[in-house]
Amino acid sequence: MRAAAPAAARATVRAAVRATLAGAVIAVAGAMALPAAGQDPPAADPSSDDPVARGAYVFAAAGCLGCHTDVKGGGTLLAGGRALETPFGTFHSPNITPHPQHGIGAWSEADFVRAFRDGRRPDGDALFPAFPYGSYTGMTERDLLDLRAYLFSLPAADTPNRPHDLDPPFGWRFLLPVWQWLYLERGPLADDPSQPPEWNRGRYLVDVLGHCGECHTPRSRLGGLDRDAHMAGNRAGPEGEAVPNISPNPERGIGAWSIGDIELFLEIGMMPDGDFAGGSMGEVITNSTSKLTAEDRRAIAVYLKSLPPQP
Amino acid sequence: MRTLTILAAAAAVCIAHAGSMAPALAADPLAQVKERETLMKKLGGGMKAVGGFVKNEGPTAADVQAAAAAITEVSTVDPRTVFPEGTAIGVGDSEAKPELWQNWTTAEGYWNDLKPAAEQLTAAAGSGDRAQVARAMQAVGKVCQTCHEDFRLKK
Incomplete structure (x- = not known):
């Protein structure tokens, strides 16, 4: 009992300090937030x-x-x-x-x-x-x-x-x-000096920020990306969807798509045959690619067209 | 017994026909899915021509006008005719998610957005101005894409 009393007192002090600090933090945060209020x-x-x-x-x-x-x-x-x-x-x-x-x-x-x-x-x-x-x-x-x-x-x-x-x-x-x-x-990821800036930007947008390969590249049984099959599509994608090949294979991929076709697809979701993407890719277009600059969409198209075609 | 069955079947056919006010409506779900596919292809074909004009790949302003007319025509079809109950995934090549019917008000709303967008496209096609056509195409495309994102299985 005697030992418990100082411990309890310490806990009370700690709680008070915590409360004071928290109050101070809220006050500071509030002051900082004020100029932005309503904007x-x-x-x-x-x-x-x-x-x-x-x-x-x-x-x-x-x-x-x-x-x-x-x-x-x-x-x-x-x-x-x-x-x-x-x-x-x-x-x-x-x-x-x-x-x-x-x-x-x-x-x-x-x-x-x-x-x-x-x-x-x-x-x-x-x-x-x-x-x-x-x-x-x-x-x-x-x-x-x-x-x-x-x-x-x-x-x-x-x-x-x-x-x-x-x-x-x-x-x-x-x-x-x-x-x-x-x-x-x-x-x-370091830029490839042998390639133009547009290509490097496209690679950064596709392979890094856009993480396109996470769905469009098949995975090993351990869940790692099969880098030899870059953008070859994935029959077992997230949400039970089959994900298409987006390498420049003319039949199975997007080899027949022009740069303009890819740009328009990323902007509004329309494929060259006039059909529109739905499901998960529809989400990607709404939330991501439609919000990019035209230059960035073009860089993506240029990079995708440069990839090795996958079967 | 046999007569009764035939009578019942005939009655069922009559009721089915009476229930559907739209003309030339196939009662067979497989045929309904095919009809929807044809309508969607018509929309897609129109958009393809408009896209070709915007990208400057051949189609002329006259092609855009024809495409806008085709899209407008499809947009006037009753959504209940395009998406009859019982034509979700599993029926033929259907790619329509069951959610479409579970959220019918939303789905119907999307379909009804098509007509004003198509009219905008018709107006733009008349002007022959590439930028104006591009903006109008985007408005129609938004309808296609929003609906596909919510209610179409994949692609």
């Missing part, structure tokens, strides 16, 4: 001086919205909860709003960069590659910090995360370092 977030602009506006563009190009918002369930923006059905089980995307407990509000810049570059959480544990860090690892430091600035400018949501529902052994987090050793080629 819309800046529009996505890749050439802006404002990191938040640049981050909004990275956010669109990286297609974060679709997986991290449960649009069909009427979920809060970026509060996670979307179920992603895969051959390895069902992933439930996490909350990536700046909420300090349920979101990523407590992540430092270094934490944020490490999640994308190395597939690791702030506590050091490996992340599941449903978060496509195998692609995002190639992102530039500047794009990552801009993206963080944008995400941290958005409202926090107190939606708790839902655990994944994976089939063994894919749900065993301790095996992930092995997977990373096998499949993660750590970025950032």
Whole structure:
């Protein structure tokens, strides 16, 4: 009893300090938020001086919205909860709003960069590659910090995360370092000096930000991308959809598409025969490729047309 | 017994016909899916011509006018005729998700958006101005894409 009393007193003091600090933090945050009150977030602009506006563009190009918002369930923006059905089980995307407990509000810049570059959480544990860090690892430091600035400018949501529902052994987090050793080629991705800037930009948009290969390239039985079959399509894609070959194979891929055909497709979803994309690609067009600049859509087309045709 | 069965079948056919006000409606779900495919191909063919004009790949302003007329014609078909119950995935080559009928008000709304967009395209086609046609095409395309994103299986 005698020992308990000082401990209780210490706990009370700690609680008081915590409360004071929290109050101070709220006051500071409130003061900082005031000038922005009533203003819309800046529009996505890749050439802006404002990191938040640049981050909004990275956010669109990286297609974060679709997986991290449960649009069909009427979920809060970026509060996670979307179920992603895969051959390895069902992933439930996490909350990536700046909420300090349920979101990523407590992540430092270094934490944020490490999640994308190395597939690791702030506590050091490996992340599941449903978060496509195998692609995002190639992102530039500047794009990552801009993206963080944008995400941290958005409202926090107190939606708790839902655990994944994976089939063994894919749900065993301790095996992930092995997977990373096998499949993660750590970025950032360096430009190929033998290729023009437009091609390099296209490769960055397709292979890094857009993470197109995560659906359009087939996977090994361990869930790693089969890099020899780059963009060859995937019969067992997410959500049970078969994903088409988008290499320049004239019959099975998009070899018969002109650069203009690809640009128009990425802008409004129309294929050369006048048909329109639906399902998951429809989402990608709405949330991501339709929001890119015309130059970036052209760079994507130029890069895709340069790839080796896949059978 | 046999007469009764035949009578019942005949009655069923009559009721089916009375229930559908639209003319030339096939009661066979397989045929209904085929008819939908034909309508969709007509829309797609129109959009292909408009896209060709916008990309400057051959089609003329006159082609765009014909395409706009074809798209307008399809847009006036009753959505209940285009998407009759019982023609979801599993029937023939159908790619229509069951969600289309579960969210009928939304689906019907998308279909009804087609007509004003097609009229806009007709006006733009009359002008022959490439930029105006591109904007109008985008408006029609938005309808196609939104509906496919929500209610079409893949592609």
